[in-house]
Amino acid sequence: MQSEVKKVLSGDVRTVARLIRDIDDKVPEVREVLKALYPYTGKAYVIGVTGAPGVGKSTLVDQMVAHLRKEGKTVGVLAVDPTSPFSGGAILGDRIRMQRHSLDDGVFIRSLATRGHFGGLTQSTRSAIDVLDAMGKDYIIVETVGVGQDEVDVVRSAQTTIILVIPGMGDDIQAIKAGILEVGDIFVVNKADREGSDKTVHELKLMLDMSQEKYEEGRWKPPVLKMEAVFDRGVKELLEEIEKHRMYLAEKSGGTSFRKTRERIREELSEMVKNRIIEEVFEKLIQSGEFEKAVNSIRAGETDPYTACEDLVIPKLNLAEEHGRKR
């Protein structure tokens, strides 16, 4: 284990790749490595990129990587795919991603596609970020598709979140969930050569103005940028805005690394605890067959789901300890 930690810290690509695969597969042993790596995390700057399918996320990320590499920065990219619980297919997984960086040692690109509810993906993403961070990457870009709760959770691990839209989504912008709007630090209208891009910029600004009312003075006001990522137009300006947002955050946190602020630790620990409980109790009830037995009893009319739930859960919990304390 010690040697694995050393290998990650020295930037060994094969060890990192295996660790991330293990994180994705939820191999329990990976936790010990993550514990040992934690003191070395908190240095990388994490950027989230999200948006509906087809808005050009991969192209943008590819251009961002090129710019950051020119500045001599090292970059990790995590392409996160919150697969539908119904289709079960991986959207990003099989795509050949950003080939032009594949021979560059300063770039490390991996996909995460962990299934399952209850923040499993968010947890895996955070752990993968920790590994790339400890590996010494200056920037970590987390790319995720969509507009749902999963994606909001995933991008919340990022310091700066970029929401990508394209023109002609007029009605669509209204359909952007409040949650997504509020999670965006920078908005980008990509494919800005298309008709209606000014209208889209205008509508986004309007919506942001409306939602800003509830915030205090001095809060970050998300800019809305126009871009043609495929021609590298507007990417430099985006990186400048990211830098401004980075300064804003540094000032706000008084120098504390973003991921080590109280709020962030609270959020990360809360999700970790919830996932762990589910894993330790629910998944074991499935494995032992107790869950299926309860399903059969309900079907047979021998019990109801509310009683069955208690019969399954209560014996797994150490309630004695808690009662003991109360005395």
Add this chain to the structure above:
Amino acid sequence: MQSEVKKVLSGDVRTVARLIRDIDDKVPEVREVLKALYPYTGKAYVIGVTGAPGVGKSTLVDQMVAHLRKEGKTVGVLAVDPTSPFSGGAILGDRIRMQRHSLDDGVFIRSLATRGHFGGLTQSTRSAIDVLDAMGKDYIIVETVGVGQDEVDVVRSAQTTIILVIPGMGDDIQAIKAGILEVGDIFVVNKADREGSDKTVHELKLMLDMSQEKYEEGRWKPPVLKMEAVFDRGVKELLEEIEKHRMYLAEKSGGTSFRKTRERIREELSEMVKNRIIEEVFEKLIQSGEFEKAVNSIRAGETDPYTACEDLVIPKLNLAEEHGRKR
């Protein structure tokens, strides 16, 4: 408690209203009533109605209620609002809903707005459905806004799910998540007098055809209907399609009530168990202050989140019991 059960079974509106409020507020005592009511559930037919804000869900539900009442059926309506974790505002809560049915004893309308992650809303919705079902309502309509995972989970409690869209959402339809598309049993293009309604119908059919490929012969093929709900045009046709889907389900399940099929029980019990574990372990860690103490230790660099998580969770779990069994 026995008297409460009797009151629900006799259709007492005040008791039912209080129970649903208690479910929304997660009052633990409500579970005993739900246990006793369960044997009386499984008779109502549950219809889900979902779609983006502004597509006319409330208007449609109002018309459906009117039609069902004309046929002499009793109806319960649950307006479910998965509030954004960021804005925290209730979208449907404060609206005065469907006033014309407010004096009709055969109609019972309530909003649910439970906050929180981890399927809390889905659980509350299911419990509220159980109560309306035991109360004797023939139909229960669950109306929910949006296109995210929460909404998918909520409408999965329904036998027949209706997805409402409006014309001119061209690009938007592509943005409908695969999960939502696959959860829809009937698609309705509302405000069909608007330009582009035929195009929207066409696009929806195309998308459905594409996603149908993976399914076997004899599976339900979701129809796409045009509607002008505000003028009551197309509502009768929708109810006929619902009836067809009902027959299809009855045939498929061999007469077993939909909510008592193995698959459905498995899903409902699984969510119930997960929620209960979170409630019993995580929420108590918050209340006891242990969670905040751990956050402080991580901030102080005395521990890492992975170790802190174990220190919090493991003592709460009855792992001894499990080891005992293994011997």
